[in-house]
Amino acid sequence: MNPEKTSDTALRSDMLEKEPFDFAKWWDRVGILVVLLALVALMAIIAPNFARVDNFLNIARAISVNAILAAGLTLVILTAGIDLSVGSIVAVSGVVSVLAAMAGIPAPVAVIAGMAAGALCGVVNGALTAYLALAPFIVTLGTMTFLRGLAYTMTAGQPIVASDLNFKALGNGYLAGVPVPVIVMLVVYVAVWFLLERTRYGRHVYAVGGNAEAAQLAGVRVKRVVTSVYVIAGACAGLAGVIFAARVISAQPTAGTGYELDAIAAVVLGGTSLAGGRGRIVGTLIGSVILGVLSTGLILMNVPFFTQLLIKGIVIIVAVAIDSLKQRQFIFSRIFKR
């Protein structure tokens, strides 16, 4: 008999016996998905024209820019950081890619130039945060303002329309009936999922967010990891900016204003803790979809814009409150066990 095998089966039955259904754990995994499905069902019933394939594709395309921002931001928030500059990066990278395309640079290179501009902004954010030990909130508040100014400066404050933009398919094209931005978004999510769930780097990201000091003492190069997450967030914002520019076929210095807050909302809705170390990228995607479904549904129901903001605000607070109560429940159960 193989001794390895026996211990394995022993392990299995052990797990089965000792793990009764745990609501908190179950909610942790699928709770947000339940919320999304309930929301979709509700909208399908009360909002006219909601439950149609083309509407779903529209929602998907509408959320793609925010969802790509939120994907990069998830890494930053997992390390207990924050990046407020991603909205401004959307504008800067859009401007860079449009200007590049107008200078006759081929489409793929123009797209990459936009992403590289975003990544470069991330290098600045990350290096200031990690190596000068500045608070990321303040650093990125500064770069948010600076980069917005940079976008205005590069465009002299006016939108630059490029009607024959060579990469406009990135925003407006379809591939097998699916909008290109949606495909890009899904690729980004698969890539980030793989990075976080399957690579050593991903485990290091969680470790840094879970306990930076312990990570350092466990041999994780904390400063490098911290820098890198801002670079990834910058590159994602850069990609989002390029898609946005392609979608509106122009460079808009005001592009992405306020997007950082929607992205943060999506990440937090998705269950990632602002304290770092806890969260899943799939949650962020669902969080983005919830925000998208909510806006579209409310628009279809002709709810006034002001009221939409009221509802969105409440949804965000309720979601965070649920998360916090869950945490407290855990602490309570620990105390009573003793």
Place this chain on the structure above:
Amino acid sequence: MTTNSKQPLLRLEAVSKRFGATQALNSVQFELRTGEVHALMGENGAGKSTLMKILAGNIQRDGGRILLNGQEVEIRSPRDARSLGIAIIHQELNTVPAMTVAENLSLGHEPRTRFGMLDRRRALADARSKLARIGAHIDPRRSLGSLSVGMQQMVEIARAVSEDARVLVLDEPTAALSRGEAQQLYEIIRQMRSAGVGLIYISHRMEEVWQLADRVTVFRDGTFVGTGEMDRITPQDVVRMMVGRSVADLYNHSARTPGKIVLDVAGLAGGAIGPVNFNVRAGEVVSMAGLIGSGRTEVGRLVFGADRRSAGTVRIAGRESRPSDPFEAIADGIAMVPENRKEQGLFLDHSVENNIAISSLDHFTTAGVVRRGEAQKAALEQMKRLRLRLNALELPVKALSGGNQQKAALARWLLRDSEVLILDEPTRGVDIGAKREIYELIDELARAGKAILVISSDLPEAIGISDRILVMREGRIVHELPSAGASEEEVMLHATGASSKPENEGARQ
């Protein structure tokens, strides 16, 4: 102050306190007279801080009586303590660094002008007189944060005195002070004593206790051992009272024959530490003993690249190791289990598997991708070796008991299989069963040829599990002795510096 010795100022009778399964104080007694400095001594965990917290009103006793001037009193809150005239000077100060000295001294009862505005002039004058009362020369207009720790402490004492404290408890007040500052503090303490204040002085330093105190009381494992007059007792007596417990054969280890030098440290310095020289051989366990704050942890961190070195060389099996961070130290074959597992060792929210595998992921990675099956199997193997419940693999590590958490922290480095292991307080807060298992593990690792440095505040442990003992005091290794035949008294004498004093030299005249 004529009848002081008859009527005690403060008297504790049969005071007990239990935390869960731990009896922190077991029916202890203590007596403080007016105009007396009474030293309270004991090893870590003896119950000194519990007693202090009870007096401060931070926790409530389970049994016994507290009498102040012969009257039974209840101290239900820090507020009660203050109104009874009991003040505590903690190691961590209770002041606001960003405010001025005067503002700190008037905090909570700021003088106001007729119009309800802050009366700065009066606050300043009050502060001056409060500082003058304890003879401290500090400009009350300076911001508190700009003062040295010693001066900040004096401000806090001035505040306590101004609130008419009759009982003042000082918890290791000189731990962070320079020699000059300490002398100044002693002067203030003597002044307060002659003004009739009763002072409880908690300290590990024999020298200053003999300089200052009138009497000393020793606690051990939450029980009262004895009280003695300073001039009828020697430092050696006190040490014996502090450590004299029976030691079970918990620490039996196999006969080991150390091999070649693996860890060789020469002239290592950094911060307030060093230079220190020592080595650890293959198959050898070396203990580093000393009081809290003597620099043991810092030496470990310097070797491990966690703090910056200012001088010295470290060799691992002959090769020089100059890590700029723990990552490089680990690559050089060093492992360190830090002192404080919750804050420095573990990722409490993360699974046991992740906690164990995190430092060895490079062994289970192809092109950056973790081979998860292998990593999991390796973690399980270490859990089996340490007799951790295997179904804990996926649980967050915070769901484990203290002993099992420590095992998870150890498992991380067992998996890494480093040549040099630095274990900082490996059994702190761990139950006796897990302790025994950890000792067995250390023995097993030594037999497998690892070089092990154990930093421990638990003297019987430091002696019992090791081959040699290094004693540290004030950032340096002051003594080295073989563990076989070493007594706790001997180690304690060197750790406290009492050995450099001839018997009775310090007794007050």
